[in-house]
Amino acid sequence: MNPVLDMAAAPDWQTGDMTPSSSGASRHEAHLREALALARESLEKGSSPIGAVLVDGSGKVIARGRNRVGEAQTAERVGDASVAHAEMDVFFQAGKLEDPQDLTLYTSLEPCLMCGGASALLEVGRIVWATADPWGGSGRLLAWSDHPAMQETDIVPCPLPELETEGASLFAPEAKRAFPDKGWALWREKYPEETEGVQAGQR
Numbered sequence: 001m002n003p004v005l006d007m008a009a010a011p012d013w014q015t016g017d018m019t020p021s022s023s024g025a026s027r028h029e030a031h032l033r034e035a036l037a038l039a040r041e042s043l044e045k046g047s048s049p050i051g052a053v054l055v056d057g058s059g060k061v062i063a064r065g066r067n068r069v070g071e072a073q074t075a076e077r078v079g080d081a082s083v084a085h086a087e088m089d090v091f092f093q094a095g096k097l098e099d100p101q102d103l104t105l106y107t108s109l110e111p112c113l114m115c116g117g118a119s120a121l122l123e124v125g126r127i128v129w130a131t132a133d134p135w136g137g138s139g140r141l142l143a144w145s146d147h148p149a150m151q152e153t154d155i156v157p158c159p160l161p162e163l164e165t166e167g168a169s170l171f172a173p174e175a176k177r178a179f180p181d182k183g184w185a186l187w188r189e190k191y192p193e194e195t196e197g198v199q200a201g202q203r
């Protein structure tokens, strides 16, 4: 295994200037709730419970997406592939982005290295997520603040505790199913109440 990917000690995006601002957190609520609703839809369809929406500077949703790894690919939607993550679904739907610096990507779960990298490549102005992913999230492998492509992206992790809890409970069975023991251990440590007694999800 790549030693970087096997790294136990995580850089922490929750330190320094990456701490989410508590002021104005409620303006994120509706979009994070929609991302969580899309995550539940993925679960019902047999994919991983992760959803995302892309919002323009006026607050209008310009693309909606959700994880589709367990579903067939169609002409309209990426699917049936390990890369069919919610954020990639959003980006395929959105097509060529205009004024990406004015856009905010809302996700139910902290983006992985692929989706974080794609967001940076597309120059999305801000990323907001409901729940941290202490194993699969980019932050374990590369501090968001250190990513060379992320210097222009505003990162807002977990601005609303109630939704953070909701997202953790929703994803916990998938985390137990999909992650190795040490990944699940990180989830237990980060979200002890939400992971208590959780059984591995089925797909």
Ligand SMILES: [Zn+2]
Residues within 6 Å of the ligand: 085, 086, 087, 111, 112, 113, 114, 115, 116
């Ligand atoms: Zn991803």
